[in-house]
Amino acid sequence: MDSFWIDPFSFIGSQLAAWLTGLGLAENWVSLILQLVGALALGTAVLILTFLLIWAERKIVARIQDRLGPNRVGPYGIFQTVADLLKLVTKELITPEGADLLPYNLAPLLAVMSVVGLWAVIPMAPTLLGADIHVGVLYIVSVGSIGTLGILLAGLSSNNKYALLGAFRTVALMISYAVPMALALLVPVLLAGSMSMQEIVLAQKGLPFLLLAPVAALIFFVSSIAEVGRAPFDLLEAESEIVAGFHIEYSGLKFGMFFVAEFLHAFTISALTAVLFMGGWRGPWAEQYTALGFLYFLVKTSLVYFVVIWIRGSFPRIRIDQMNALNWKLITPVALAGLVVTAVAEKVALELGAPRLLTHLAGNALLIFAAAAGLGAYARAARRRSELLAKASKAEAPAG
């Protein structure tokens, strides 16, 4: 019982393994069964967590908008999401006429699959990890883009012009913002020297990467919000413009799957930001008592999730040309430059023996200064251009 309190996760794992071996199974069948049970438990836990996430989001956004949010079904409206899910389950699954059935039914599956698959590599405690693969960061990039495929197929196969518009916007948004997200993901890899997520958490001993690479953290956070498709980047499902976009023809549980995928994805990127830049499960006494590590992870992730909801309630929706300009003219060059600056700063700190934190902070300050100067010059040029146009049209009007 002593080791249960110190390390509950390994304790449960070893107890299960001992019981299965006691039943007379061979060793690799035992490990296969344990892995399958672990995957099932993780997937189920993460999907059930979504109930809580949707409720939290509705309450917080309601408070930001000076109202109460759901407060009738259960204490403080906690069971509202259960009621919503029951409603969605009992709705008729309408398939539009002329819809391409294979991609139409596959799309919600791909959307949920990509998000739940991301949880396989997130280290939630020193010993609670789905799979400690040594290319964890690359896995995140690749599995995260399967969600893009799902949304694209949904818009394409619905036989609906609004859905097709949503699919085009998806292509522009999610594929564009995957570039700076991948670039910003490389900065913790550089700082930790490994692509494995557990190694990145272990390398943040004493100094979270948020302090070493604030620009990269901000870029990763912003492009992840764009990848999820949440406000202010929710032009994929802009209700005032394209009437729910790509999931317009989905009803019942298929829409429920898109719904769940979006909220869970928002929590997942909060978890990724917490793990990659804020130290994940790191905290006082986290190595000895792994349950404490799990608690720190949850607290940090919830903090970032609160910021995501806060942003949702505060900013207006971004236009598609503004979004493209923001990505390709500002975020991607800054991400590229940030990668170079981080590599140089790391080498300088290593070779010259300069203090690591100061070198990186200096590099980031230089980056922010250069980006601000670039933005200022761009704004001045745009203003001058618009003044010239106004002068030219004013000169023509009396003459014409």
Add this chain to the structure above:
Amino acid sequence: MTILQIIFLLTAFLTLLAALRVVTSPSMVHAALWLILALAGVAVVFILLNATFLAVVQVAVYIDAIAIMIIIVVMLTRGAVRGQGHTVSKTWWAAALSALVMLTGLLVMLLQAPVRGALPPTLPLDQEAFLERLGQALVDVNQYILPFEVASVLLVAAMVGAIIVAWPLFVRRGEEER
């Protein structure tokens, strides 16, 4: 039969089935989806061979970039969703014959290789060192830096070409007034 063998047989069967459906599907979108399944099967085979980096890169490059590009192209050419009609060409017997000849040749050649049994190959390095060696080999002057740089130049040329093709045609103000 070990578990890895069972997984490999299932994956290989699924990949071959998907590849067959790619070429026999009447709808292009369906063909693209079966292609994604075939590529995912190849990624699983990479994992079974203990090449996790290649598996993840396979998913990231093929499924997330190339397959999405194929679907976008199909999306932009309207009418492709509903199928083209007759998908099998008239000279299919010639193609089948050449495929059979190639299969026989490959089988004869592979059966002559010394038999190693159905064991997974043991790699001399652990995975972390393998990645480090790969990274260093790509920038080492004696190894693969030239193909690496040539590939970068190719990508830049492709991007420049794409931008030029997509550049809007400007109409000058003088012509507009006239």
